[in-house]
Amino acid sequence: MHRFQVLARRAGSGCGSGLLGGRGSGLLGGRGSGLLGGRGSGLLGGRSPFSSAAEAPAAAHVGTGKPREKVLTLQSMNPQVRAVEYAVRGPIVLRAGEIERELQNGIKKPFDEVIKANIGDAHAMGQPPITFLRQVVALCTYPDLLDNPSFPRDAKIRARRILQACGGQSLGSYSASQGVSCIREDVAQYIERRDGGVPADPDNMYLTTGASDGIAVYQDNVYAENCQFHSFKKVLYEMGPEYFNNVELASFHSTSKGYMGECGYRGGYMEVVNLHPDIRAQLVKMLSVRLCPPVSGQAAMDVVVNPPRPEEESYQQFMREKEAVLNNLAQKAKLTEELFNQVPGIECNPLQGSMYAFPRIFIPPRAVEKAADYHMAPDMFYCMQLLEETGICVVPGSGFGQKEGTYHFRYAKRSRF
Missing domain, CATH: 3.90.1150.10 (Aspartate Aminotransferase, domain 1)
Structure with a gap:
């Protein structure tokens, strides 16, 4: 200091x-900016640099020994990316x-x-990692460890459930673009517990690459006396059906912050409610372009929303x-x-x-x-x-x-x- x-x-x-x-x-806010997308959204943005007009300057140098002019420049690239x-x-x-x-x-x-x-x-x-989280991810990554007596039973149960929902029972396979189904179910149950019974639908859950796809967010890090976390969704529910059934809301969580600190796994989720069906379809389309978030990060996120319960052997250490x-x-x-x-x-x-x-x-x-x-x-x-x-x-x-x-x-x- x-x-x-x-x-x-x-x-x-x-x-x-x-x-x-x-x-x-x-992902949701304002105008997007991509790397090579077409009109208004890509690095090149607008006319293709591979058109005959774009190639003409370069053709003039063929056989002259002069360096070829670059097609992609700060002037020709999408200004949204540059900004x-x-x-x-x-x-x-x-x-x-x-x-x-x-x-x-x-x-x-x-x-x-x-x-x-x-x-x-x-x-x-x-900051040291949380043992239980690392155990579950390790078991998912190398399933041969499921026979190792050093790992607790509750960690093995979670790992087996995640693997059974993965293609070929492997963490190395693609998941659905929206995320592994059983993990989205766990996220929905977690939100219901967090908000005191406010209903949550797994179909409204989208597993993400950390929270940076949307916003950074903190649900466990509340230090001040007489303060606690209140979700916007819970507040909407308490305001009545007029708000809870109509106000569009997106909320986020991730493995990166809080007590977990697992930034490198890039695990997170986004819950979106009351979205217009046409907009939801566009969201799903954009998610499909990225194929899926890292499946190891999804497994880590599952531990955050489905931690050891009081009756399980890992609870006290956790x-x-x-x-x-x-x-x-x-x-x-x-x-x-x-x-x-x-x-x-x-x-x-x-x-x-x-x-x-x-x-x-x-x-x-x-x-x-x-x-x-x-x-x-x-x-x-x-x-x-x-x-x-x-x-x-x-x-x-x-x-x-x-x-x-x-x-x-x-x-x-x-x-x-």
Whole structure:
């Protein structure tokens, strides 16, 4: 945390370089952007670069020895793709990688290592995996282990059920585009338990590649006293049939955050209710294009929604590990809030849940002017300076739609101070 204090004292001086983080694109929201799709949606977007008109310039160079002109350029590609920006892994993170290589090559810096607080990669920060989740996925991946007495019976039961729903009883086969049927059933039952009996239909469940297909979401990470998670779906149900039967709603969950921290498995689900049949058909069509989400990630997601029950042998260990992670995150949330509020020029609201802090930073006018000279948002300039001078990699709030005239950065609480 002393690195933030160092930067606070230096605010308004120095320079940096970078680009603004900004909006991304999701499965349901707004205009999409793909890599090579046709009109308005692909990298090439519009006329095919393989038309005779596109080939004409290249043909002129045949036999001349001159280099062939590139068909795909920044000017000819789909502008929607060119406009996509992802702050979490944008220019600041690229610069952080460069600095790490510079440190490895012996270049002297004011710090010895880069602290990556830009993303909540739990296991990379030392969080231990949940044993039961790894056991089930291991059994699904290598079924010969089902005969191994070292694995608990409840893990084997879940693994066998998942494998029986897979083609050829193998995790290496494609699943249905919407996901493995028994896992979607488990997701629906989980949602009903979570929401106190509010009905959930497996046909409304879509297993996803993490939650990044839609939104990041947290259902277990609630730390503040007298606070608990309330789903929008449950609230709609309590508002009555007029809302519950008509309001379109998409909700998400994943294996990446919470007590699991299994970011690499890319497991998640999306529940969509009250969607127009024609729109639902379009959604299914888009899902079909990707074939299916990773089946190993689907298996991991099944453990999240179908954990050990109190009467099962793995329950006690599972609860100990889960509570240890959540208690650790709660302690870090409190510590993060307290320490940020000790740094001049930083103000941090109480952290009630989630994995991230979004402290507000008060940037001096001179620094704002300097940022403009480099065509940067002020908080991007701040974050780049923070990285260059202290080695801390965070994400500017301008990549998340902050209130106009205010500046923030996002800090992953799982990171080390």
